[in-house]
Amino acid sequence: MPPLRVLISGGGIAGNALAFWLSKIGHDITVVERFSSLRDTGLQLDLRGHGIEVMKRMGLQEAFAAQVAPEKGLQLVDRRGRRRAFFPSTAPGDNVQNFTSEFEIMRGDMCRILHDAAVKRGAKFIFGTSIEKFEDKGGSVAVRFADGRDDTFDLVVGADGLNSRTRKMMLGPGTEDGLRPLDGVVAGYFTMPQPMQEGEEYLATVYMAPGNRGLMIRRSNPETWQVYLGGKTDAFKNIPRGDVKAEKAVMTQMLQGAGWETENVLKAMNTDNDFYLERMAVVKLDRWFRGRVVLVGDAAWCPTANTGMGTTSSVVGAYILAGEIERYCGRGTAKQAGKSNAGENIAKALAAYDAKFRPFMDQVQKGVGEGSNWGYSLMSSSLGVSVMYLFAAVASFFRVNIGAMVLKEQVKDWDLPNYGELLKEV
Incomplete structure (x- = not known):
């Protein structure tokens, strides 16, 4: 099919991971980031469970390993600094990561790895502006940027974090936006x-x-x-x-x-x-998409740092979204002619993404902000x-x-889909 024109709002972990996958399968990807340059700052984070496997499927294990933080474990101390407990980092081969994972990395390093991999695949990044407003016209999404430019896309993705403006615009004024402090x-x-x-x-x-x-x-x-x-x-x-x-x-x-x-x-x-x-x-929504606008990462389902699964959920969710787009819309190729039924297929892809990934996030978010x-x-x-x-x-x-x-690493009765076509090299 002709390449989909996809706009991703947010150049963080989720946005960059999605840009990598969609660019890899031939679609025309633009990432817009309101900061003037890539935000390759931030403190330490990690990958767990299915997130580790997605990173391997991206072919980024070597780049990730080169930047792994040297932390050897966690200790608890009292007010005098005396150690009261110690938990070593995960040993190679352990099924479940300890507090200190084998895959600890600085946020900036991971963001840079994903950004560079996405650019290598053809994704375009625009810094220093953001989406001011958009209008879903059914067959496309008309976007006005904060710098005054206008453009049209087949799909708009909100990957702009916990306090997502894209989420608020997608849901409309006067609508509860799913943010639960x-x-x-x-x-x-x-x-x-x-x-x-x-x-x-x-x-x-x-x-x-x-x-x-x-x-x-x-x-x-x-x-x-x-x-x-x-x-x-x-x-x-x-x-x-x-x-x-x-x-x-x-x-x-x-x-x-x-x-x-x-x-x-x-x-x-x-x-x-x-x-x-x-x-x-925590962010909880009944659906992560409306028409041709979809959310991914913290913008869609922020589980809070208490779960230890924010980064993993972003990476896995981006993989699922890209996999379902490939499954229903195919690879993008400028050589393919004929009438496109992208609208119908995009709707199916977004619904499948929501249905497939929701059981994962339901487990990760379970109990967060609820009860005692x-x-x-x-x-x-x-x-x-x-x-x-x-x-x-x-x-x-x-x-x-x-x-x-x-932490919430152990997601039960849920298997990471194998999107064979997504993993193929062209």
């Missing part, structure tokens, strides 16, 4: 200079403090710490999203006096750095935190895979 749960992230000390190991180090607060420190190089800090509070309710100065002030107030490295971290946080705050939320918050209830008091540390110490002693216990 996790009742005051926040996480702040930044990097700070901290030279590696003699005898220090590459470990993720977690500290929990009473009052539903805590922090984690890890490093991927000998010069800096990656800092994750936060907890549960209503103090951010009236702070505008993106008001970094106000967010830092509230985070400082929330964590002061918590113990361990907190004061050192807060001092570094209150300087000019790459701090950003995530107000944790027993973990935060425990962490509200010193006694509760002591119980959490005791539980972790026992699990560590018996070499329990803490990742399998608290």
